[in-house]
Amino acid sequence: xxxxxxxxxxxxxxxxxxxxxxxxxxxxxxxxxxxxxxxxxxxxxxxxxxxxxxxxxxxxxxxxxxxxxxxxxxxxxxxxxxxxxxxxxxxxxxxxxxxxxxxxxxxxxxxxxxxxxxxxxxxxxxxxxxxxxxxxxxxxxxxxxxxxxxxxxxxxxxxxxxxxxxxxxxxxxxxxxxxxxxxxxxxxxxxxxxxxxxxxxxxxxxxxxxxxxxxxxxxxxxxxxxxxxxxxxxxxxxxxxxxxxxxxxxxxxxxxxxxxxxxxxxxxxxxxxxxxxxxxxxxxxxxxxxxxxxxxxxxxxxxxxxxxxxxxxxxxxxxxxxxxxxxxxxxxxxxxxxxxxxxxxxxxxxxxxxxxxxxxxxxxxxxxxxxxxxxxxxxxxxxxxxxxxxxxxxxxxxxxxxxxxxxxxxxxxxxxxxxxxxxxxxxxxxxxxxxxxxxxxxxxxxxxxxxxxxxxxxxxxxxxxxxxxxxxxxxxxxxxxxxxxxxxxxxxxxxxxxxxxxxxxxxxxxxxxxxxxxxxxxxxxxxxxxxxxxxxxxxxxxxxxxxxxxxxxxxxxxxxxxxxxxxxxxxxxxxxxxxxxxxxxxxxxxxxxxxxxxxxxxxxxxxxxxxxxxxxxxxxxxxxxxxxxxxxxxxxxxxxxxxxxxxxxxxxxxxxxxxxxxxxxxxxxxxxxxxxxxxxxxxxxxxxxxxxxxxxxxxxxxxxxxxxxxxxxxxxxxxxxxxxxxxxxxxxxxxxxxxxxxxxxxxxxxxxxxxxxxxxxxxxxxxxxxxxxxxxxxxxxxxxxxxxxxxxxxxxxxxxxxxxxxxxxxxxxxxxxxxxxxxx
Numbered sequence: 139x140x141x142x143x144x145x146x147x148x149x150x151x152x153x154x155x156x157x158x159x160x161x162x163x164x165x166x167x168x169x170x171x172x173x174x175x176x177x178x179x180x181x182x183x184x185x186x187x188x189x190x191x192x193x194x195x196x197x198x199x200x201x202x203x204x205x206x207x208x209x210x211x212x213x214x215x216x217x218x219x220x221x222x223x224x225x226x227x228x229x230x231x232x233x234x235x236x237x238x239x240x241x242x243x244x245x246x247x248x249x250x251x252x253x254x255x256x257x258x259x260x261x262x263x264x265x266x267x268x269x270x271x272x273x274x275x276x277x278x279x280x281x282x283x284x285x286x287x288x289x290x291x292x293x294x295x296x297x298x299x300x301x302x303x304x305x306x307x308x309x310x311x312x313x314x315x316x317x318x319x320x321x322x323x324x325x326x327x328x329x330x331x332x333x334x335x336x337x338x339x340x341x342x343x344x345x346x347x348x349x350x351x352x353x354x355x356x357x358x359x360x361x362x363x364x365x366x367x368x369x370x371x372x373x374x375x376x377x378x379x380x381x382x383x384x385x386x387x388x389x390x391x392x393x394x395x396x397x398x399x400x401x402x403x404x405x406x407x408x409x410x411x412x413x414x415x416x417x418x419x420x421x422x423x424x425x426x427x428x429x430x431x432x433x434x435x436x437x438x439x440x441x442x443x444x445x446x447x448x449x450x451x452x453x454x455x456x457x458x459x460x461x462x463x464x465x466x467x468x469x470x471x472x473x474x475x476x477x478x479x480x481x482x483x484x485x486x487x488x489x490x491x492x493x494x495x496x497x498x499x500x501x502x503x504x505x506x507x508x509x510x511x512x513x514x515x516x517x518x519x520x521x522x523x524x525x526x527x528x529x530x531x532x533x534x535x536x537x538x539x540x541x542x543x544x545x546x547x548x549x550x551x552x553x554x555x556x557x558x559x560x561x562x563x564x565x566x567x568x569x570x571x572x573x574x575x576x577x578x579x580x581x582x583x584x585x586x587x588x589x590x591x592x593x594x595x596x597x598x599x600x601x602x603x604x605x606x607x608x609x610x611x612x613x614x615x616x617x618x619x620x621x622x623x624x625x626x627x628x629x630x631x632x633x634x635x636x637x638x639x640x641x642x643x644x645x646x647x648x649x650x651x652x653x654x655x656x657x658x659x660x661x662x663x664x665x666x667x668x669x670x671x672x673x674x675x676x677x678x679x680x681x682x683x684x685x686x687x688x689x690x691x692x693x694x695x696x697x698x699x700x701x702x703x704x705x706x707x708x709x710x711x712x713x714x715x716x717x718x719x720x721x722x723x724x725x726x727x728x729x730x731x732x733x734x735x736x737x738x739x740x741x742x743x744x745x746x747x748x749x750x751x752x753x754x755x756x757x758x759x760x761x762x763x764x765x766x767x768x769x770x771x772x773x774x775x776x777x778x779x780x781x782x783x784x785x786x787x788x789x790x791x792x793x794x795x796x797x798x799x800x801x802x803x804x805x806x807x808x809x810x811x812x813x814x815x816x817x818x819x820x821x822x823x824x825x826x827x828x829x830x831x832x833x834x835x836x837x838x839x840x841x842x843x844x845x846x847x848x849x850x851x852x853x854x855x856x857x858x859x860x861x862x863x864x865x866x867x868x869x870x871x872x873x874x875x876x877x878x879x880x881x882x883x884x885x886x887x888x889x890x891x892x893x894x895x896x897x898x899x900x901x902x903x904x905x906x907x908x909x910x911x912x913x914x915x916x917x918x919x920x921x922x923x924x925x926x927x928x929x930x931x932x933x934x935x936x937x938x939x940x941x942x943x944x945x946x947x948x949x950x951x952x953x954x955x956x957x958x959x960x961x962x
Contacts, residue, residue: 176214177238177278177288178207207280208493209501210302210509211237214277216465217513227514228521229530238278250288273297274539275519277512280505281404282306282352285318293317297539298546300515302508305429306356310563317543319564321508321515322429322454325353327568329360331452331590332400332426334598335572336370341424341616342636344398345374345391349407357402357428371618371636378407384414391420397616398424405431409440416442422609424616427451432573433504438582447608449575455589456571457507457554466495507554511566514553519545557593567593578606625649625670628656642670645834666835677831680907681839682745689745692914696741699921703735706929709936718932718943726770726801731929733767734921741914748827753841754820760917761852762816767924768859769808773801775866775883808859815852823848830905838907860887882927889923 218233238249252272275298279285285304292299293315301309301320309315310324336344346361348354354377365372373396376387391399401408408431415423424447431437432451443449519542524531550559560566572588588600607613618637622628627649628638643649643658648671650659661667665674682689710719710727719727736759743756777795794800828842843849867883893916900912935942 176235178211178280209498210505212466212498213459213462213506213509214513216459216462217510221513221517226528227517228526231531233517250291274537275300275516275542277302277516279304282309282356285309286352289315289318295539296543298516298543300512302505302512306352307360308352308356310565312563319515319546319560321511321566322505323568323570324565325357325360327592328429328452328570329357329364331570333364333368333370334590335426335450336398337368338600339613341398342370343373343396343616343618344370344400345396346372346400346402347411348377348402349404350377350379351404353404353430354402371634373618373634378403384411385418388415388418388420397422397614398426400426402428403430405434405437409437412437412440412443412446415446421445421447423447424614425449429453429504433502433584435500435502438584443575443582444577451573451575452570453504453573454508455569456503457556459506459510463499466498511553511558515546515549515558516542518549518551567591572600574605576606624672627658630656645669648672648674663831664837675835677835677837679839680836681747682907682910684745688911692741692911695918696738699738699918699925700735702925703731706933707731709933713936716936716943717945718935722932723770723774730767730770733763734924737763737767738918738921741917744910744914748839748841750824750826753825753827757825758816758820761856762812764920765812765856765859766809768856768863769805771863771883772859772866773804775863777801812852812855815855819848819852832905838905840905840910860890863887882931885927886923890920893919
């Protein structure tokens with residue numbers, strides 16, 4: 139079998155004094171078929187920009203971050219041993235490993251560059267399918283800053299770099315980082331979950347505190363972009379460094395009344411902030427912890443952790459690793475009996491008891507599964523490249539780094555009941571737990587209160603009842619402004635959209651917070667609303683209906699009038715040769731009665747829904763036929779004056795009047811003139827239906843007069859005739875009683891003027907449908923006025939006083955009037 143040494147995980151020590159902390163009978167198997175290399179943050183440098191001082195080495199494991207890196211190292215060893223003992227995954231192939239402690243970038247570079255070197259010098263990149271190096275894959279580094287520093291060296295040769303902790307979304311850019319893979323979700327997923335949590339509890343006024351690391355900077359940029367159009371406002375943001383005055387930071391947060399603080403920061407900075415907040419009496423806040431410190435056992439033990447408020451954290455879902463605890467205890471047991479004097483750690487080492495198994499087991503388990511799945515990802519890819527199956531692998535196959543990368547892009551497998559896959563950016567599915575730091579008991583406990591995943595679809599679950607809020611026990615308020623009451627909208631007050639005052643929507647407008655938080659929406663023309671409404675109501679459409687009670691009464695009066703006209707016409711026809719009928723106008727009476735009856739039909743066009751035809755007909759019928767009737771009354775009143783007062787003074791004119799039927803000529807002329815005026819009116823600017831929406835809750839249908847000037851010309855003629863009738867009839871009030879139609883005409887014209895004055899007043903004061911009722915009553919009263927003042931008295935004489943309907947009686951009345959005049 140051809141054996142080629144490949145480094146996949148690489149581990150070397152930047153300081154030999156740390157050797158005792160890492161070995162613990164590691165069994166590095168440097169001579170394995172394929173070597174695995176990795177980078178773990180076992181060592182801590184207070185200032186990453188400076189070279190670590192030697193005196194800091196001996197105390198490094200007193201810091202929590204070291205144990206977390208150390209636990210990750212042991213998870214890597216555990217995964218490799220599982221694979222080496224597997225008969226199905228990479229059968230007959232043993233994996234070894236190199237490990238590098240991330241001390242500082244300065245110390246890392248020599249070891250990393252050594253991976254690419256050949257005989258002590260680094261070669262320029264060759265064609266991918268001919269490129270050989272000491273490594274074909276690499277696991278690490280932990281932080282985003284470390285990863286971005288080292289990644290370019292791996293990207294140039296398409297060497298798969300699988301990170302278990304670097305979450306910066308910058309690394310998702312495959313044009314820049316084509317061979318970067320990670321087994322922990324990116325910041326984009328974490329920020330998305332944090333936004334979901336903020337929205338779930340109804341907050342919109344938050345602060346964001348981070349550091350100047352790539353992890354925090356990227357988290358802030360992603361948060362700032364993702365909160366757009368979510369209703370969440372970033373009231374304050376700060377990126378801390380060693381010179382930041384935390385008392386100033388907390389003072390500004392309190393001044394702005396921000397009660398929710400997103401602490402997207404590394405664990406050591408988080409410890410500093412929590413300690414300072416307790417010292418500065420910053421209490422009753424909600425802290426949203428990022429995955430870097432949300433599961434920190436060290437911070438749980440801080441003295442002021444119970445007084446700072448409520449801590450809600452997000453963390454990648456912790457997956458148990460069956461057999462891991464036993465593996466740690468076995469490693470410790472073997473280390474107690476194995477010793478070596480070698481300076482370089484291989485199969486055994488001295489003084490390997492600095493860290494107890496309990497310390498390792500109880501350390502933050504957040505990144506256990508990412509490390510574990512990173513090992514299996516590379517192993518599965520290598521398994522596929524070597525075309526392994528139940529019978530073995532193709533040992534003659536030459537493995538190039540790009541081959542593993544191609545396989546990783548398409549990998550899909552289950553690991554500990556979890557589905558492992560990668561999207562187009564080589565990011566894994568997001569699986570998070572939402573945790574709560576329960577401070578209600580003597581010791582602080584971390585409890586899971588929810589879950590979130592985005593595969594295969596987004597799914598968020600939060601158990602609110604498991605939360606015990608600080609202070610009152612209610613969900614803390616963290617909004618720049620209280621939500622507006624129903625029927626009110628926001629009016630911006632300040633720079634942030636979350637800061638506003640509430641304004642009540644006026645009538646005929648409504649507030650719909652779903653559609654628009656800042657504007658009152660206008661109701662449709664067929665709708666209405668009270669001030670402060672959240673919806674509109676349908677307006678009632680008002681018009682005169684045939685079924686209304688007052689409509690029925692009016693139609694009865696109009697029909698009765700028409701029947702009355704018919705009855706009088708029949709009576710006059712039966713007595714057309716009698717003096718009473720002849721004195722009333724003779725055949726002209728039938729024209730007057732016909733016009734009155736036709737005018738009454740206009741009332742029927744006021745009922746039911748409006749149309750252009752009904753608007754024209756209701757006005758035109760009354761105006762024209764009532765004008766014809768007025769012209770007849772005008773002629774009658776004028777003729778009476780001529781006979782009794784002007785015949786003696788103007789005998790020729792009187793003779794001409796009688797000879798040529800002057801009364802009919804005048805009636806015909808006036809009727810034709812009115813017909814012409816009405817035709818011009820209808821042709822140029824006819825009345826049309828109109829919806830009056832000026833009412834609060836109604837739409838009143840009425841006829842609109844489009845051109846008042848043209849419309850009032852026919853009406854003016856009608857008014858002129860009524861005025862002339864009144865004048866002439868008033869001049870003849872002293873005529874003989876039997877011929878005295880003047881009094882009847884005077885009364886009917888006074889009633890006409892009074893009725894229309896009432897209508898005009900009502901029309902100016904109101905525009906309801908009842909104004910149309912007033913108009914119908916006015917029209918009928920004008921018609922009934924002529925009927926009862928002019929025709930009914932004569933009908934009464936014909937029926938009940940026939941003695942007064944004789945020629946002798948009329949002659950006697952005339953002689954009596956003549957004698958009276960001559961004595962004057």
